[in-house]
Amino acid sequence: MKLGLYMATQWRQGADLGPELANLIEQVRVAKTSGLASLMVGQHFVSSPLQMFQAMPLLARLAAEAQGMRLGPGLLLLPLLNPVVVAEETATFDWLTGGNAIIGLGLGYRKEEFESIGVPFKERVPRFVEAVEVIRKLWRDDKVEHRGRFHTLSGVQSSIKPKHPGGPPIWMAGDVEVAVKRAAKLADAWMPSPMVTESNVGKLGALFRETRAAAGLAPAAEFPIIRECHVGSGTGNALDEVREPLSFKYEAYASWGGDSGFIPADGIRADFDKFAASRFIIGSESQVVDQIGHYGELTGTDHILLRVQWPGLGQKTVVQTLERLGRVVEKLK
Numbered sequence: 221m222k223l224g225l226y227m228a229t230q231w232r233q234g235a236d237l238g239p240e241l242a243n244l245i246e247q248v249r250v251a252k253t254s255g256l257a258s259l260m261v262g263q264h265f266v267s268s269p270l271q272m273f274q275a276m277p278l279l280a281r282l283a284a285e286a287q288g289m290r291l292g293p294g295l296l297l298l299p300l301l302n303p304v305v306v307a308e309e310t311a312t313f314d315w316l317t318g319g320n321a322i323i324g325l326g327l328g329y330r331k332e333e334f335e336s337i338g339v340p341f342k343e344r345v346p347r348f349v350e351a352v353e354v355i356r357k358l359w360r361d362d363k364v365e366h367r368g369r370f371h372t373l374s375g376v377q378s379s380i381k382p383k384h385p386g387g388p389p390i391w392m393a394g395d396v397e398v399a400v401k402r403a404a405k406l407a408d409a410w411m412p413s414p415m416v417t418e419s420n421v422g423k424l425g426a427l428f429r430e431t432r433a434a435a436g437l438a439p440a441a442e443f444p445i446i447r448e449c450h451v452g453s454g455t456g457n458a459l460d461e462v463r464e465p466l467s468f469k470y471e472a473y474a475s476w477g478g479d480s481g482f483i484p485a486d487g488i489r490a491d492f493d494k495f496a497a498s499r500f501i502i503g504s505e506s507q508v509v510d511q512i513g514h515y516g517e518l519t520g521t522d523h524i525l526l527r528v529q530w531p532g533l534g535q536k537t538v539v540q541t542l543e544r545l546g547r548v549v550e551k552l553k
Contacts, residue, residue: 221516221552223545224258225251226294226446228529229278230270237271243535248285250539254546259286260294260324260525265333269472270531276309283316291317294411294525295324295393299344300337303351303371307358307378314382321384324411325352326393352406359387391444400424404431409440414448414527417498421445422519442523448500449526451508451544458503459496465532467492501526505544509551
């Protein structure tokens with residue numbers, strides 16, 4: 221079982237972002253020392269009530285601290301982006317990381333993002349599928365010919381090919397069956413969000429594997445998932461130590477809407493313990509070891525990316541969790 225850091229890059233409105241970059245750099249250093257194998261950051265636009273750094277420039281800075289770790293965006297909202305830019309920026313990033321880049325891709329679900337960037341929301345699926353095809357061609361072919369609904373490339377060559385032959389692994393998000401089937405056919409791995417319950421991760425993971433087999437594709441090399449995580453101090457209820465910032469994060473998600481149906485209609489705080497218990501990894505060091513082992517047995521995952529900070533949670537607590545995760549990694553060996 222590999223553990224990674226899914227880095228929090230969101231802060232409440234009004235928070236001073238001046239010290240936050242230094243905090244993120246410290247987190248990467250501690251994560252690496254603790255034996256975490258990977259690092260990913262997310263992407264959103266016009267993200268009120270949260271401030272948010274953008275993924276690729278932040279990752280370029282953090283790569284210097286994360287040598288030897290696998291890292292990348294998790295995930296880019298591909299329908300909102302030009303696939304030529306994504307292909308060449310990711311290829312560049314693959315060289316910056318010594319061939320350790322990963323690229324996570326997703327559809328997006330917030331209409332405000334599509335409206336603000338000028339992409340019709342109803343076109344997000346065909347744009348996504350075509351963009352993946354364009355990216356693969358640019359990474360693979362010396363001369364790219366592509367005439368699609370949204371993009372035309374006439375005998376052009378990418379400015380740079382990735383260091384990793386054929387390009388970095390593409391991990392594709394999506395928390396419903398149709399998205400999982402799409403990922404099985406287009407991606408190298410499926411990566412569920414923390415909003416998917418433990419039992420549904422197992423069910424949808426089985427669907428991913430079945431769909432690949434039916435399409436004649438080889439089994440995916442790995443099964444990454446994202447989970448919220450806090451390793452408690454051992455002096456009380458671990459969830460109570462992070463309840464307020466974690467519930468604030470998910471109330472913000474609820475305000476954004478979306479069609480997944482994973483956010484309870486009466487809000488997060490109504491029964492937050494129940495919501496968290498079926499999705500997150502929270503407890504003492506020994507409890508977290510047990511929970512991670514249980515996730516592996518139930519779902520088949522072999523790579524868990526852990527998010528250990530949410531808007532309002534202090535740096536000291538975050539660093540302590542990362543240090544405790546180092547002991548968790550040792551116990552999992």
